[in-house]
Amino acid sequence: MSGATVEARRPSTFGALRAILAKDLRVELRTLQSVPAMALFALTTFVLFRYGLDRKTLSGGLAAGVLLATVLFAAILAINRLFVAERDEGGFDGIRLAPVDGSALLGAKAAALVIYLLLLEVIAVPAFGLFFLDTWGGVPALFGVLVLADLGLAATGVLISSIAANSRARDLLVPLVLLPLLVPVMIAAGGAAQQLLAAGGPSYDGVAKWLAVLTFYDLTFAAVGFAVYDYLLED
């Protein structure tokens, strides 16, 4: 077969990303190890807050704080588990050997984390409303805030999770390093959510300012992640 060359088809980064993401979502669908645990954790935490704060309804800053703190801590559960399969089953070596860019792995993990968080919020926010809220007017806009917060969580979460996956104290390191990094997310998302969950119905004062801070946070850490991902996969 003269003239026929063996075409070394190098899969595109985006194609690899999609394949890894599909793999992760399929694993999650079959094992159900992250999202149900996060949802259950969130519901239980709401009940704890009901008695810890001794409130039957929440509004304003208190509502924002309870909801966001619960979401952040639930996110830690998923972030802890994000790279477990890669580490245990040699996925890191696989990516290093495969002719694909390492950003595919980190991008896919970030996308998977955003999807898990959105699923969590689809369950946790209505439950939160049912338990504590008098008015639901701000809830649709609240999802916009949460999406931006999720992107920031994913950007920093993937970075720290991939570091922690190769360390001894994996479960310890993620919350320890990630929580201080997430303070600006809490400040900005809390500032916006506080207005949206205000007692007398939502107000949109200053929400745009906080959305801008969240966007800036997301872009900064996406850029940092993109700049350093190579060094996280190198061995």
Place this chain on the structure above:
Amino acid sequence: MKVPSLRDNAIAAALVLCAGFALVFFYAPLDADQGFIQKIFYLHVPLAMCSLAGFVIGGVFAIAHLRTGKSIYDVRSYVSIHLSVIFGVGVLITGSIWAKASWGKWWVWDEPTLVSFLIVFLLYATYYPLRYAIDDRDRQARYASVFAITAGAFVPLNFVAVRMAQSLVHPRVFATANGGLPGSMLLTFLVCLAGMALLWIALVRFELAAKAASASLSRLRRAIEGEEYAPPSGSRIAPRVPSSATSPS
């Protein structure tokens, strides 16, 4: 340009700091609003500025480490961050004293710069457990550099977010109603800042020299006692100084 020796550096730091504190007590006027306690500003603010600058310098060394792969940059990044964390303890203590004297409470959440500093300090405090949790030295150095870069990007972002979250900002010494710091206070402040910066540099160089000395000592012992020589199992967090960097300078 000849780099001054560590000894000259240390002497300069001591002289400038002494001159600075002499200016604080005998030259700078008392602040009209806050009185004597305002003088802690000449210690607190230079400490904070050096500490933050040190975190940024640690990030710059981390970038150099990732780009070149030379472990001496990791050592420099580690020492910069280490000294800045120690300075950070000083910042929080002096800030707390200032808060107690000005507002009657040891901690106030209304002072955005101090709150931001606390958050930054808490983040950098996790640098040690992070290093400690990774056994492989190359990987530890690489991940520590990634952390130092991420945290370096976090510092300005965090300051913006915390500042925006304040409804009221207490009057700043730099920008008072009658247009900034008076000349005598500014001069005193700049001398104190220069002294503190020299101190930070001297301490970093001292720490680097100490690390280099103990690394060459280990190598000499190993050469004399052979392979059975076990280096003292001190801190596994501190990066090891590469042999190329231990030549006396």
